[in-house]
Amino acid sequence: MSRTTVTRTSSSRWVGEHHRKTIFVIGGAVDGAAVPSLRARAESEAREGSTRVVLDIRGIVSCDRAGLLGLARLRGRLDAHPECVVDVVGARWPQFADILAREAAEGTETLRGTVRELRRPLMIDPHRVPVVAPAVPAPRSMPPTEMRPADS
Numbered sequence: 001m002s003r004t005t006v007t008r009t010s011s012s013r014w015v016g017e018h019h020r021k022t023i024f025v026i027g028g029a030v031d032g033a034a035v036p037s038l039r040a041r042a043e044s045e046a047r048e049g050s051t052r053v054v055l056d057i058r059g060i061v062s063c064d065r066a067g068l069l070g071l072a073r074l075r076g077r078l079d080a081h082p083e084c085v086v087d088v089v090g091a092r093w094p095q096f097a098d099i100l101a102r103e104a105a106e107g108t109e110t111l112r113g114t115v116r117e118l119r120r121p122l123m124i125d126p127h128r129v130p131v132v133a134p135a136v137p138a139p140r141s142m143p144p145t146e147m148r149p150a151d152s
Helices: 032-047 065-074 093-102 105-119
Strands: 004-011 020-030 050-063 085-089
Touching: 004 032, 020 032, 032 050, 032 065, 050 065, 050 093, 065 085, 065 093, 065 105, 093 105
Parallel strands: 020 050, 050 085
Antiparallel strands: 004 020
16 A cells, blocks of 8 residues: 555646646655556646646655655656656755665765755746757777887
């Protein structure tokens, strides 16, 4: 039985937007097993025309390491539907206190950075075409210079 609850709400048009926004209010405890279901819900909304899916996680009481990393990876444009942006809002430090306390010292700072990233507003306009960065060429290796004896 899942310990995660999901409630859906949507709007046909919000001020300043041309398409639909869907909000999922997430509650309970989130673990790594819940993330694929959240991704599937977001992809389903994108197929139906939503350009923004918001996961409001203020109702989460605890989250394990896999859940935290999964939520962070879910943010941004959906690979299968690049016109749809997924955002995660409402992250609070107490939701992740358990995993931060259990994590080894060297991993704690990485997880703290992930929580900070979730707390930062996502500023992606779903109506703009995604910019694809050009491929970075491999560094050219210079052939070794010939060594000549010094003139005396």
